[in-house]
Amino acid sequence: MPTPKKQDWRDRLHEIIYEADTPEGKLFDVILLIAIIASIILVMLESIKHIDQRWHSVLDAGEWIITILFSLEYIARIICVRKPMKYVTSFYGVIDLLSTIPKYLSLIIAGTHALVALRALRLLRVFRILKLARFLGASNYLINALKASRAKILVFLFAVMILAVIFGTIMYLVEGEENGFSNIPKSVYWCIVTLTTVGFGDIAPVTPLGQFIATIIMILGYGIIAVPTGIVASEYTSQTNSSKGQKPNDAALNPMSSVQLNSQSCPNCLADNHKDGAEYCYNCGYKLSND
Amino acid sequence: MPTPKKQDWRDRLHEIIYEADTPEGKLFDVILLIAIIASIILVMLESIKHIDQRWHSVLDAGEWIITILFSLEYIARIICVRKPMKYVTSFYGVIDLLSTIPKYLSLIIAGTHALVALRALRLLRVFRILKLARFLGASNYLINALKASRAKILVFLFAVMILAVIFGTIMYLVEGEENGFSNIPKSVYWCIVTLTTVGFGDIAPVTPLGQFIATIIMILGYGIIAVPTGIVASEYTSQTNSSKGQKPNDAALNPMSSVQLNSQSCPNCLADNHKDGAEYCYNCGYKLSND
Amino acid sequence: MPTPKKQDWRDRLHEIIYEADTPEGKLFDVILLIAIIASIILVMLESIKHIDQRWHSVLDAGEWIITILFSLEYIARIICVRKPMKYVTSFYGVIDLLSTIPKYLSLIIAGTHALVALRALRLLRVFRILKLARFLGASNYLINALKASRAKILVFLFAVMILAVIFGTIMYLVEGEENGFSNIPKSVYWCIVTLTTVGFGDIAPVTPLGQFIATIIMILGYGIIAVPTGIVASEYTSQTNSSKGQKPNDAALNPMSSVQLNSQSCPNCLADNHKDGAEYCYNCGYKLSND
Amino acid sequence: MPTPKKQDWRDRLHEIIYEADTPEGKLFDVILLIAIIASIILVMLESIKHIDQRWHSVLDAGEWIITILFSLEYIARIICVRKPMKYVTSFYGVIDLLSTIPKYLSLIIAGTHALVALRALRLLRVFRILKLARFLGASNYLINALKASRAKILVFLFAVMILAVIFGTIMYLVEGEENGFSNIPKSVYWCIVTLTTVGFGDIAPVTPLGQFIATIIMILGYGIIAVPTGIVASEYTSQTNSSKGQKPNDAALNPMSSVQLNSQSCPNCLADNHKDGAEYCYNCGYKLSND
Secondary structure, eight states, X not given: OOSOOOOOHHHHHHHHHHOOSSHHHHHHHHHHHHHHHHHHHHHHHHHSHHHHHHHHHHHHHHHHHHHHHHHHHHHHHHHHSSOHHHXXXXXXXXXXXXTTHHHHHHHHSTTGGGGGGGGGGGGHHHHHHHIIIIIHHHSHHHHHHHHHTHHHHHHHHHHHHHHXXXXXXXXXXXXXXXXTOOSHHHHHHHHHHHHTTOOOOSSOOOSXXXXXXXXXXXXXXXXXXXXXXXXXXXXXXXXXXXXXXXXXXXXXXXXXXXSOBOOOOOTTTOOXXXXXXXXXXXXXXXXXXXX | OOSOOOOOXXXXXXXXXXXXXXXXXXXXXXXXXXXXXXXXXXXXXXXSHHHHHHHHHHHHHHXXXXXXXXXXXXXXXXXXXXXXXXXXXXXXXXXXXXXXXXXXXXXXXXXXXXXXXXXXXXXXXXXXXXXXXXXHHHSXXXXXXXXXXXXXXXXXXXXXXXXXXXXXXXXXHHHOGGGTOOSHHHHHHHHHHHHTTOOOOSSOOOSHHHHHHHHHHHHHHHHHTHHHHHHHHHHHHHHHHHHHTOOGGGGGGSHHHHSXXXXXXXXXXXXXXXXXXXXXXXXXXXXXXOO | OOSOOOOOHHHHXXXXXXXXXXXXXXXXXXXXXXXXXXXXXXXXXXXXXXXXHHHHXXXXXXXXXXXXXXXXXXXXXXXXXXXXXXXXXXXXXXXXXXXXXXHXXXXXXXXXXXXXXXXXXXXXXXXXXXXXXXXHHHSHHHHHHHHHHHHHHHHHHHHHHHHHHHHHHHHHHHHOGGGTOOSHXXXXXXXXXXXXXXXOOSSOOOSHHHHHHHHHHHHHHHHHTHHHHXXXXXXXXXXXXXXXXXXXXXXXXXXXXXXXXXXXXXXXXXXXXXXXXXXXXXXXXXXXXXX | OOSOOOOOHHHHHHHHHHOOSSHHHHHHHHHHHHHHHHHHHHHHHHHSHHHHHHHHHHHHHHHHHXXXXXXXXXXXXXXXXXXXXXXXTXXXXXXXXXXXXXXXXXXXXXXXXXXXXXXXGXXXXXXXXXXXXXXXXXXXXXXXXXXXXHHHHHHHHHHHHHHHHHHHHHHXXXXXXXXXXXXXXXHHHHHHHHHTTOOOXXXXXXXXXXXXXXXXXXXXXXXXXXXXXXXXXXXXXXXXXXXXTOOGGGGGGSHHHHSOBOOOOOXXXXXXXXXXXXXBOTTTOOBOOOO
16 A cells, blocks of 8 residues: 555545445444344334334334434445446345335335335345454355355255155145145145255145155155255365365465455445455456555 | 268157257257246146136146147157157156146046146156256266265165154054054154154144153154264265375276266167267167267 | 084074074075064054954954964074073063063953054164174164264263253243143253254244243254264264275274174074184184084 | 372362362262252152142152252352352352252242242253263363354354344235234244244244245255254364374364363362363462362
């Protein structure tokens, strides 16, 4: 970071909101985290009838405070980004909007209030906030292991789905409507409930043949549960091993653990995880402010 | 592939239907895949009462289109294979027939219509189609690991079955008919539901002694679940390791990953997974068409 | 095996019944296996009311044939062993007796007939029969892995039990009798049902606090399930590795896989797994008949 | 241990109560263990109505004996420690008090008797007693593996909680009060029941959309169960391997397995796990009595 540059207030705001390396940036993230959790708790309390009846005005006031705070944050985010449309149409942009609009809509149209609960989706931002702090440190191997085994687990889930459709259809034919297997989708749902060893028991086979097939499904599910576990365990072990036996020139294998990343995100295109000391965004070439 | 040979239309049809290396072959597989999935969705929609009542004629028309397509495919498969009886009596041959016949039968005999759902078994062909494309690439280790641990998992499942019979019998004696354990097979079924940690709750022990024995069964099941997972994880790790440390002369250990296989199947005996450049079928010695 | 010795009929009978190396011994084991499975199926069919009512006389006749066969086998086992009391008081001796007596008793006292189901315990002998054949081959590592992790799994189960008692007591205080947690043992039973992720649902928390504590128990159970799996997987991997890297002088580590054992058991003390070519029983010093 | 020192009776009592290296100390621990287990069984029996009604006076007498024993132990513990307040305010000090007080209170105020069940928390002391004996020997690796993977498992549980809140909120919106998802906390509770594959079935989705989302949650839970297992298995393997390949100068990696610890705890500050031959407490510098 050789020559510090003069920043206008939008760059500064961008740094506070989108990055976590400066004290102000960290403080903003902590406050945002608390606000998100508080908003979730408010929504939860409001959903409990007898609490809502007694404390309705308090909860409603809290809702409005949170909603206005989130609205201000949303506006600030739009102002300080170079390409606002990119943020507005991004995943987090849509969620941020969805977590404020229902409350305003509830003034005009009754019944949309329940959608306030969609605010829970903002919790996903917690991953983003934490990712930049201890998340990367603690679970780097884990994420790599999951990425490495993603294709295999997808193939595996695909096989489970096919099994569920086939056995679900067979159970529908065997048990029939009178025993709760009222149509094939419901029967497939039951089959997944069984294969995953959840077993609600809202639907359960009644005929001896149905119970026999259920036994086969359960034992299959029992054997199948071993597969993703084995894959993840194995990939995780190899991730750990490869990093332990890592020589300097093996760094390319595990770039995240050997290269220092910082939490700033490009003011232009919102790409993050820039390398420390990077002068330009790796994604759009926009000049980054390193000071 | 030194000298290309002239093919008659049956050889060409065989190549399209049974192989996936030519563009036409791939296109055929994709269309077949879509048709199978469409037929499953049709059967599912039909099984939902209120949808069937409103859209019966549309769904029925769709059924007939699918049935006729599958019939044509079935006939084409018989025509272009040298030994049609081999296909007709093969596993996929029987399923292909079973997925068309019930619809025709429903014209003559009422009530057989439900068997259309057997068409779901055609989904198994998806494994065959995908096996030849990305399946082999993504989950080669997985299949080898499962094959390597097959014997052990079978021995293990066998032990689970014996435990289930013994504990099922004991629970039948302890709980008796009045608590839902109305006969030994049902009691064994309950025991497998418990050992696999599915736990529907349609039957549950009521007496203190029964609940105590159930506790033992659950803890056993809990400990037992570790075994197949451990086996698969371990085999999978050793599969991955052995291929990483693989030298050229170790190829014999993992033939599938070091030898190029293609998707063509012998027009005579339907054996597939021929080596690239193979001139004769490894199974029946029939001359393969390499062009 | 230098000089074959003359055997009297008791030694011969002993070889047939207790060993599996001669053709006659194998045949005896196969017949015994079939008889045991047939007896289990008979007991199962008898426990199903409507089958028992229609086929009572046939099933009863079958029962008597099986009972007499087992009685003859029991007598033969006593005759051909040098120390009959050792067999009679052994685990298998008691089971063999228990599987015949109830049928005879049912002639004198009514109601003891249900105990015939105890015959299912004879299935345990299957382990003994199979152990000598393919069991040793296929699951040697598995048994060693389980033995190696036995102490750890016991400590682990002990910890699970303490957790269950503590959380069970807390749930009893929180939920109380009116919600099904009618006493502490039942509450502990519910706690184990939850910790093992079986979840019958016959008892379920109703109060918000109870549901919150249940959540903690479930997540604990979820994390805990990882532990025995990890132990077995790890032990199994190290078993496999140690045998792969085994040099000739490492044989002592895995004696079972490098020393040939045979299936004969000492006519005097019933100890089995003698080394091939052993002249005397390793347990009691009795001269073995090697021919 | 060069020069044995004269001990006053308080030091001797301290040695008996807080340590397990002398025969008296071991005997005390065994008696304490038996008393704790007996007290748990008493509380359990008392909670079963029909047993309590018949044997009330016997159980009550037993309760009083246990309570007085525990009170005496509590007083002895206070007397022989240099800083009694430290013990009284410590975790075990509070539990030890809580396990005696309710019984005395029951003389004055009715209804507090149920709190006697809190005595079950004393079972936690079993960990402390056993830790010093075979626990350290058998499950040292296990504890290290759990410690090493603690951060990752916490991050993982955190991710599970966020998923549960998001999906719980969605299910509340989709299913609504009429299907049992009466408020968001209850819906989150259901979501954790499903993600952990417990599946009580006290609440179950009824609408097709709800069942479809439940399917996604179950498959997620199924895939997720692989993660902690993989982590623990991998950490456990690396713990075992690092100790097997351990050279003398690698001792620092596994201090617990290479340094002899003894069971004495400092009479001043109660810190335990002192190294053998340590002259002063590593925590407060108090002179330890090594004789």
